[in-house]
Amino acid sequence: MxxxxxxxxxxxxxxxxxVRRTSIAVSQISLLVLFFAxxxxxxxxKWIDPFIMSQPSRxxxxxxxxxxxxxxxxxxxxxxxxxxxxFLSGTILGTIIAIILWWSDFVAKVLDPYLVVLNAxxxxxxxxxxxxxxxxxxxxxxxxxxxxxxxxxxxxxxLAFESCDEDKVKLLWTLGATKSQVLTKVVLPSSIPSIISxxxxxxxxxxxxxxxxxxxxxxxxxGYLIIYGGQVFKMDLVMTSVLILAVAAxxxxxxxxxxxxxxxxxx
Amino acid sequence: MVDKVVELKNVSMNYHTLSxxxxxxxxxxxxxxxxxFVSIVGPSGCGKSTLLSLISGILKPTxxxxxxxxxxxxxxxxxxxxxxxxxxLFGWRTIIKNATLGLEIQKKLNKKSQAYVEHLLDxxxxxxxxxxxxxxxSGGMRQRAALIRTLATNPDILLLDEPFSALxxxxxxxxxxxxxxxxxxxxxxxxxxxxxxxxxxxxxxxIIVLTQRPAEIKNIHEIHLTCNIKTxxxxxxxxxxxxxxNEIWKELDVHV
Numbered sequence: 001m002x003x004x005x006x007x008x009x010x011x012x013x014x015x016x017x018x019v020r021r022t023s024i025a026v027s028q029i030s031l032l033v034l035f036f037a038x039x040x041x042x043x044x045x046k047w048i049d050p051f052i053m054s055q056p057s058r059x060x061x062x063x064x065x066x067x068x069x070x071x072x073x074x075x076x077x078x079x080x081x082x083x084x085x086x087f088l089s090g091t092i093l094g095t096i097i098a099i100i101l102w103w104s105d106f107v108a109k110v111l112d113p114y115l116v117v118l119n120a121x122x123x124x125x126x127x128x129x130x131x132x133x134x135x136x137x138x139x140x141x142x143x144x145x146x147x148x149x150x151x152x153x154x155x156x157x158x159l160a161f162e163s164c165d166e167d168k169v170k171l172l173w174t175l176g177a178t179k180s181q182v183l184t185k186v187v188l189p190s191s192i193p194s195i196i197s198x199x200x201x202x203x204x205x206x207x208x209x210x211x212x213x214x215x216x217x218x219x220x221x222x223g224y225l226i227i228y229g230g231q232v233f234k235m236d237l238v239m240t241s242v243l244i245l246a247v248a249a250x251x252x253x254x255x256x257x258x259x260x261x262x263x264x265x266x267x
Numbered sequence: 268m269v270d271k272v273v274e275l276k277n278v279s280m281n282y283h284t285l286s287x288x289x290x291x292x293x294x295x296x297x298x299x300x301x302x303x304f305v306s307i308v309g310p311s312g313c314g315k316s317t318l319l320s321l322i323s324g325i326l327k328p329t330x331x332x333x334x335x336x337x338x339x340x341x342x343x344x345x346x347x348x349x350x351x352x353x354x355x356l357f358g359w360r361t362i363i364k365n366a367t368l369g370l371e372i373q374k375k376l377n378k379k380s381q382a383y384v385e386h387l388l389d390x391x392x393x394x395x396x397x398x399x400x401x402x403x404x405s406g407g408m409r410q411r412a413a414l415i416r417t418l419a420t421n422p423d424i425l426l427l428d429e430p431f432s433a434l435x436x437x438x439x440x441x442x443x444x445x446x447x448x449x450x451x452x453x454x455x456x457x458x459x460x461x462x463x464x465x466x467x468x469x470x471x472x473x474i475i476v477l478t479q480r481p482a483e484i485k486n487i488h489e490i491h492l493t494c495n496i497k498t499x500x501x502x503x504x505x506x507x508x509x510x511x512x513n514e515i516w517k518e519l520d521v522h523v
Contacts, residue, residue: 167351173325174349175369175420176342185372189359 054239062240076244079210079221082138083252086145087206091199093146094153101154102161102187103179119155123148124212131216141213141221148209149202156201160194161187196260203252211245222248271337272424272456273299273322278331279481280317290481291317294331297475297484299424299458304450306459306467309477309485310519315460318482319426322458323349335424345373348422348455350430354413356401362412363388363397369420380419387415391449406434407442414446418453425450427459431466443470444500464519468492468511469499476518486518 006014036056042048043055050058066072101108127144134140164187172182214223222245229237280292291314299305307315320326321333324340324347333340335347348369356365366384370376388397391411401409410430417425430446431439447470450457461467467474468490476485492505502508 165355167353168355168357170325171349171351171355172372174323174343174347174426175372176345177372181372185368186357189357192359 051233052235054235058236059240059243062236063244066240072244075221075225075241076248078138079207079214079223079245080248080252082141082145082210082213082221083203083207086142086209087149087199087202089142090146090149090202090206091153091195094150094198095157095195097150097154098157098161099183101158102183108158115151115155119151123151123209127212127216130213136217136219138217140217141210144213144216145206145209149205152201152205153198156198157191157195160191164190193260193264196256196263200253200256200260203256204249207245207249207252270300271298272301272335273297273458274334274337275322276332276334278321278328278333280314280321280326281329292321292328293481293483295483296331299456301423302454302456303472304447304457304459304470306461306471306474307477308461308464308467308474308515308519309482310479310521311462313477313480314482315477316428319349319428319458319460323347323426345369345375345420346423348417348420348425350413350417350425350427352429353433354401354406354409356409356412356416358401361398361400362393362404365401365412366416366419368416373420375420383421384415384419387418388412391415391445405438407438407445410434410442411445411449414449418449418455422455424456424458427457429461432461432463439466440500444498447499464512464515465503465508466499468508468515469502474511474515476515488515 039053040056043050043053043058063072101111123144126147130140130143130147134143168186168190169182172186177185210221211223211226214221215227218224218227222241225241226238226245229235229241275295275297278292278295279290282289282291295318307318309315317326321328322335322340324342324344335344356362357368360368363384366388367376367381370380370384385397388394391414393408393412393415396404396408396412401412404412413430431443434442443466459467459471469492471490474488474490476488477483478485488511490511492502492507492511494502494505
């Protein structure tokens with residue numbers, strides 16, 4: 001279509017939309033730039049103590065140093081790996097347990113109060129116990145991540161199973177389906193969107209578990225860098241690690257969101 | 268050849284909840300003959316759907332017996348096809364995959380049955396939509412696809428539980444005509460639950476009127492309409508149509 005075929009009113013509408021979209025993006029970037037600029041200036045003029053508050057230029061120097069010796073890749077890699085293992089196993093195990101609950105209403109009713117309490121309990125409180133039982137290894141960290149994400153997964157996926165359209169299930173019974181056919185043909189496929197959205201929640205939760213785990217185990221990973229930096233008062237290292245963590249968290253979340261979009265398109 | 272394909276003998280059905288017992292159906296006896304199109308009408312909540320669930324074998328009656336083709340009903344059987352209010356096509360399956368669902372479940376999906384489903388889809392105007400997803404189809408087409416899913420397992424008897432009630436009025440008239448023609452062409456016996464009296468009169472050989480819960484048979488009407496082409500829409504013009512309609516309306520005794 002040629003632009004002269006579009007009415008003036010519609011042109012104005014499109015223009016307004018584009019202007020708004022651009023101004024949102026510009027504001028978002030300016031906010032970030034402004035934050036770092038203010039931080040840098042405040043530290044430069046000693047309005048804040050750069051030794052305690054750090055400073056973007058020092059963060060950048062730290063980043064270059066960590067990149068040069070390659071340690072940044074090791075630590076970030078470890079954290080990401082532990083998070084992925086944690087949230088995948090949390091989602092898979094949680095879904096399996098949700099299937100068991102769906103299968104047996106009796107088991108679901110019996111376990112209900114325990115799940116409610118476990119869900120309310122801050123799982124990080126169990127960190128020291130896990131550390132003692134499993135030991136100061138990556139397994140402890142993954143167990144922490146798993147523990148934090150599994151209860152939410154069980155509750156959400158079970159809810160999705162239970163809210164599966166009763167008439168769709170009835171349709172399968174009338175066709176003479178067995179219980180496992182009802183599960184695989186209707187209940188599971190219709191719950192895939194819920195499972196994916198649980199996956200999205202679990203990325204964040206699992207990362208919390210991993211960082212807490214790394215604080216406790218203190219061997220490697222971004223959580224270790226943060227706790228170590230804090231203890232020896234290297235705030236540059238702490239700030240750098242936090243920034244890397246923010247980027248890594250965002251990237252992991254976005255890749256799950258991308259996966260979700262891709263899957264929804266297929267359906 | 269048995270003429271009675273479905274026999275209900277003194278069937279009663281009670282539901283139990285903690286707050287009490289609900290008598291849904293009381294001492295109901297009924298025969299359905301081969302090739303008949305029988306409608307069941309009754310006040311809302313009178314247990315019409317329960318009756319279909321009992322015949323289909325997904326519910327067991329509290330007392331009494333139900334025979335299909337002379338055999339007692341013990342559970343869902345491939346002799347019976349059930350159609351629900353909505354099409355309930357699965358959004359994650361293509362139309363052909365939806366249509367073969369019953370065959371898949373009954374482990375009867377083979378080259379021959381697949382070819383039969385393809386034939387049904389071609390025959391009833393869904394040839395170009397086999398590999399489309401349900402959301403790409405109109406409401407009427409979806410309902411047709413749902414009927415083909417029901418026909419795929421080649422049942423003799425179709426149980427239709429208000430299958431058009433989710434459609435808008437025009438689509439509903441058109442699709443009920445189409446589905447009626449398909450049912451007649453495939454020579455199926457149909458038990459049709461509806462609360463649309465006009466729809467029931469236009470399409471049925473017999474209409475069973477049920478009472479309020481617990482449901483009992485209030486009356487049975489043999490429908491004889493004089494119309495040249497015997498299809499639901501043209502039969503609405505028959506002179507007797509109004510007479511049947513009024514009589515059943517009175518029997519339903521609706522107070523709002």
